[in-house]
Amino acid sequence: MNVSLKVWRQDGPAAAGEFTMYEATDISSEMSFLEMLDVVNEELIARGEVPIEFDHDCREGICGMCSLMIDGIPHGPQRSTATCQLHMRKFKDGAVITVEPWRAAGFPIVRDLVVDRSAFDRIIEAGGFISVATGSAPEANLIPVPREAAEAAMDAASCIGCGACVAACPNGAAQLFTAAKITQLNLLPQGQPERWSRTVNMVDTMEEYFGSCTNIGECASACPQDISLDFIALMNRDYARGMVRQRRLTGQRS
Amino acid sequence: MTLDSKVPEGALADKWEGYRFDMKLVAPTNRRKFKIIVIGTGLAGGSAAATLGELGYDVDVFTYHDSPRRAHSIAAQGGINAAKNYRGDGDSIFRLFYDTIKGGDYRSREANVYRLAEVSNEIIDQCTAQGVPFGREYGGLLDNRSFGGVQVSRTFYARGQTGQQLQLGVYSALARQVGLGSVKLHTRAEMLEVVLKTGQAVGVVVRDLTTGEISTHSAHAVVLATGGYSNAYYLSTNAMACNGTAVWRAYRKGAQFANASFTQIHPTCIPASDEFQSKLTLMSESLRNDGRIWVPEKAEDPRPAGQIPDAERDYYLERRYPSFGNLVPRDVASRAAKQQIDQNKGVGPLHNGVYLDFHDSIERLGRDVIEARYGNLFEMYQRITDENPYETPMRIYPAPHYTMGGLWVDYELMTTVPGLYSIGEANFSDHGANRLGASALMQGLADGYFVLPYTIANYLAGYLNTDPVSTDDPVFHEAEREVTDRLNRFLGINGSRSVDWFHRELGKILIEHCGMARNASGLEKALSEIPALREEFYQDVRVLGENETLNQSLEKAGRVADFFEMGELMCRDALHREESCGGHFREEYQTEDGEALRRDEEFAHVASWEWTGTDTEPNLHKEELEFENVELTTRSYK
Ligand SMILES: Cc1cc2nc3c(=O)[nH]c(=O)nc-3n(C[C@H](O)[C@H](O)[C@H](O)COP(=O)(O)OP(=O)(O)OC[C@H]3O[C@@H](n4cnc5c(N)ncnc54)[C@H](O)[C@@H]3O)c2cc1C
Numbered sequence: 071m072n073v074s075l076k077v078w079r080q081d082g083p084a085a086a087g088e089f090t091m092y093e094a095t096d097i098s099s100e101m102s103f104l105e106m107l108d109v110v111n112e113e114l115i116a117r118g119e120v121p122i123e124f125d126h127d128c129r130e131g132i133c134g135m136c137s138l139m140i141d142g143i144p145h146g147p148q149r150s151t152a153t154c155q156l157h158m159r160k161f162k163d164g165a166v167i168t169v170e171p172w173r174a175a176g177f178p179i180v181r182d183l184v185v186d187r188s189a190f191d192r193i194i195e196a197g198g199f200i201s202v203a204t205g206s207a208p209e210a211n212l213i214p215v216p217r218e219a220a221e222a223a224m225d226a227a228s229c230i231g232c233g234a235c236v237a238a239c240p241n242g243a244a245q246l247f248t249a250a251k252i253t254q255l256n257l258l259p260q261g262q263p264e265r266w267s268r269t270v271n272m273v274d275t276m277e278e279y280f281g282s283c284t285n286i287g288e289c290a291s292a293c294p295q296d297i298s299l300d301f302i303a304l305m306n307r308d309y310a311r312g313m314v315r316q317r318r319l320t321g322q323r324s
Numbered sequence: 325m326t327l328d329s330k331v332p333e334g335a336l337a338d339k340w341e342g343y344r345f346d347m348k349l350v351a352p353t354n355r356r357k358f359k360i361i362v363i364g365t366g367l368a369g370g371s372a373a374a375t376l377g378e379l380g381y382d383v384d385v386f387t388y389h390d391s392p393r394r395a396h397s398i399a400a401q402g403g404i405n406a407a408k409n410y411r412g413d414g415d416s417i418f419r420l421f422y423d424t425i426k427g428g429d430y431r432s433r434e435a436n437v438y439r440l441a442e443v444s445n446e447i448i449d450q451c452t453a454q455g456v457p458f459g460r461e462y463g464g465l466l467d468n469r470s471f472g473g474v475q476v477s478r479t480f481y482a483r484g485q486t487g488q489q490l491q492l493g494v495y496s497a498l499a500r501q502v503g504l505g506s507v508k509l510h511t512r513a514e515m516l517e518v519v520l521k522t523g524q525a526v527g528v529v530v531r532d533l534t535t536g537e538i539s540t541h542s543a544h545a546v547v548l549a550t551g552g553y554s555n556a557y558y559l560s561t562n563a564m565a566c567n568g569t570a571v572w573r574a575y576r577k578g579a580q581f582a583n584a585s586f587t588q589i590h591p592t593c594i595p596a597s598d599e600f601q602s603k604l605t606l607m608s609e610s611l612r613n614d615g616r617i618w619v620p621e622k623a624e625d626p627r628p629a630g631q632i633p634d635a636e637r638d639y640y641l642e643r644r645y646p647s648f649g650n651l652v653p654r655d656v657a658s659r660a661a662k663q664q665i666d667q668n669k670g671v672g673p674l675h676n677g678v679y680l681d682f683h684d685s686i687e688r689l690g691r692d693v694i695e696a697r698y699g700n701l702f703e704m705y706q707r708i709t710d711e712n713p714y715e716t717p718m719r720i721y722p723a724p725h726y727t728m729g730g731l732w733v734d735y736e737l738m739t740t741v742p743g744l745y746s747i748g749e750a751n752f753s754d755h756g757a758n759r760l761g762a763s764a765l766m767q768g769l770a771d772g773y774f775v776l777p778y779t780i781a782n783y784l785a786g787y788l789n790t791d792p793v794s795t796d797d798p799v800f801h802e803a804e805r806e807v808t809d810r811l812n813r814f815l816g817i818n819g820s821r822s823v824d825w826f827h828r829e830l831g832k833i834l835i836e837h838c839g840m841a842r843n844a845s846g847l848e849k850a851l852s853e854i855p856a857l858r859e860e861f862y863q864d865v866r867v868l869g870e871n872e873t874l875n876q877s878l879e880k881a882g883r884v885a886d887f888f889e890m891g892e893l894m895c896r897d898a899l900h901r902e903e904s905c906g907g908h909f910r911e912e913y914q915t916e917d918g919e920a921l922r923r924d925e926e927f928a929h930v931a932s933w934e935w936t937g938t939d940t941e942p943n944l945h946k947e948e949l950e951f952e953n954v955e956l957t958t959r960s961y962k
Contacts, residue, residue: 214465
């Protein structure tokens with residue numbers, strides 16, 4: 071099959087970018103989208119043109135490294151699928167496909183289709199953990215966890231940190247990512263001691279880098295792991311309670 | 325030089341405790357005076373950096389990923405072993421130790437493996453406390469599943485995403501230390517050289533992948549936790565960026581490389597669909613519990629699976645190994661599949677697969693049961709191949725997956741270069757000639773959380789109140805210049821072929837001659853083809869763009885350049901080992917019925933190689949393996 075690609079090229083963070091057209095000819099419909107880009111890059115190299123930079127690694131949909139806005143949709147047209155798991159058979163022969171980087175204030179462009187998602191790390195550093203020194207953990211089966219809680223925590227924990235939620239959001243908000251981590255830990259007995267401080271610190275850090283949530287819900291429909299919007303509700307509840315509790319603990323009763 | 329494994333005296337079960345009592349300690353208030361560099365944030369590096377930071381050392385950690393969370397460990401599916409014996413099915417530390425030694429076909433060091441089994445239980449405790457959502461039973465306690473090659477249920481799991489959850493646990497522990505300021509995190513930062521002064525590791529040279537800036541960093545000790553090198557084969561189940569540059573640079577500086585040819589080729593991967601296939605996807609080996617493996621009896625049979633009657637199918641594993649059937653260990657299953665394909669019995673459009681058929685299980689157990697067991701795997705298969713495995717049998721083929729070989733390390737996980745450590749898949753590890761399922765995650769976390777943070781103190785204690793070598797020292801300038809020269813060399817060649825082209829060609833040579841079956845003439849052929857291809861690479865590779873920006877071709881060029889040399893060592897090691905053991909099958913050494921023939925008298929040793937130059941043969945050093953607690957037997961799965 072043949073497709074035409076309209077690809078965002080940008081030399082560096084400060085450079086102006088623009089779309090450039092490329093043809094992908096005679097490609098197999100069995101290829102993944104990224105393998106198609108590999109072929110385009112091989113041709114660019116053969117012609118002496120600098121290849122297109124794009125992020126990718128595991129190509130199994132789990133590392134969260136790949137990104138790409140494909141025809142305006144994060145990770146492209148197939149629902150619940152990361153770009154690396156998208157195959158060319160999902161496109162029509164002769165299609166013109168627009169390929170852009172994630173567009174969000176929180177994710178500055180590094181080059182071409184590559185963006186900087188390190189703000190996510192800052193959110194996790196603010197509280198996305200349970201403080202347990204190596205070697206100090208109690209015997210694992212001392213703390214039974216209701217299976218339902220463990221399963222719900224796992225649903226939240228399956229977030230791959232790709233940033234599609236932010237890219238999909240008209241406000242560039244990171245609520246879904248942040249809520250997934252907070253909820254995973256807040257649902258488990260092990261996560262209770264730091265529950266309130268964790269929630270407040272992570273939400274406050276998130277606000278430093280990302281836009282505000284106005285309950286549109288685009289994030290969940292773009293999520294390759296189907297992380298649920300319910301987690302945002304749980305996070306908001308814990309945030310409100312956390313603010314009150316923290317103030318009480320520091321003596322400012324409200 | 326003689327290799328000193330530094331295995332402590334005493335009974336097997338007392339060695340680790342004895343070591344910890346005898347070792348030198350660094351007092352809590354003195355720890356911040358020691359600078360430690362950790363390269364890699366996978367399970368091994370991430371857990372080590374977090375723990376060292378928590379202990380109070382001054383830690384710098386580097387990863388070429390954009391976030392520590394993305395290390396290749398994240399892709400592990402099946403699970404992690406521990407000797408908890410929660411099932412009450414007779415498991416114990418000794419049994420986990422025994423299974424690992426036997427599974428590795430008696431080519432690993434007893435004392436290290438025993439320690440691994442000993443700390444396995446603490447790993448589960450640690451991860452659970454961190455909030456890793458392991459699978460649980462209705463009573464709220466942890467669940468287990470069983471894995472190939474053993475007779476107990478000791479594998480802990482988090483759906484089919486165990487690696488992801490363990491990696492995120494490690495990442496959270498590391499993030500906590502970064503937030504507290506005890507660990508400094510450098511992302512998109514690739515280590516390109518290890519720096520030595522008077523034979524000791526004193527630092528590293530790093531390239532910032534977004535700006536091309538080269539920087540030097542010094543420390544009292546350097547830890548390499550940079551993963552495996554299966555990508556030398558080009559097509560493997562590893563993530564695209566996995567590479568051997570860090571360990572290879574260390575090798576060229578004097579760290580010996582052990583058992584380079586011990587690679588694991590995993591039997592259940594989705595076969596390639598075309599020449600531009602960039603990587604192979606693993607399907608969990610648990611599928612072999614209910615799927616039956618077969619090929620058409622007749623070579624080049626053009627009929628679709630459904631039209632081949634049962635009598636004209638060859639269920640070759642069930643036929644050859646009646647007692648284990650489809651559940652033989654990975655190496656045996658992979659080799660058998662290759663033999664079928666070599667006889668032109670391969671199936672699928674490219675005739676490069678064998679069938680894994682669930683028809684009988686679906687009939688026996690019902691579709692619901694199969695869906696409950698393997699639903700997400702079937703979905704993944706369909707997403708990739710567009711075929712429905714409930715209706716047509718899956719096609720599978722073996723793919724390079726894991727490297728048991730790596731930097732030689734002693735009991736303290738130190739390489740032959742003082743002050744340079746290696747942990748996780750990067751070292752030659754505890755898995756001998758074959759790794760059991762669910763044991764790599766265990767080893768990475770054992771090394772990083774529970775072994776290295778102790779053993780490193782024994783070295784550091786001798787350097788109290790000494791400053792790390794200054795980065796103004798000529799050794800750093802020299803190393804930096806080497807790195808810059810190499811990068812400029814790649815950019816300056818301006819030949820006609822891409823880096824990927826060379827990588828694919830190298831992969832073809834390696835899989836053909838140093839893959840599932842090896843023989844002397846093939847290995848010798850590879851040993852003449854690889855240097856020729858390497859020559860051509862340095863003449864004709866085309867790396868466009870510049871050093872001062874993100875440039876993925878430039879990154880790849882350095883990695884592939886090192887893969888050439890590594891591939892040579894893999895072949896040389898395979899040629900040296902005139903026996904068959906675990907994943908290493910030398911066609912000249914097999915029993916009458918085609919099974920692996922081990923030669924314990926001559927080869928019960930670790931083959932450790934010392935670099936002597938790019939175009940000269942490396943020196944071989946042998947660490948003889950002594951087995952005091954297990955008896956060497958022949959594996960039989962008939
Ligand atoms: C598909 C798949 C499934 C698997 N499933 C299982 C399983 O179920 N159970 C099991 O036990 N094992 C499994 N394994 C094996 C296991 O996942 C790996 O062996 C293990 O995760 C390796 O961990 P590591 O920390 O040693 O290395 P990695 O996780 O590979 O981490 C390497 C780190 O080093 C960094 N790095 C490398 N080189 C450099 C450099 N030069 N400069 C800077 N940074 C560098 C990388 O950025 C990364 O952070 C599986 C493997 C694969 C491929």
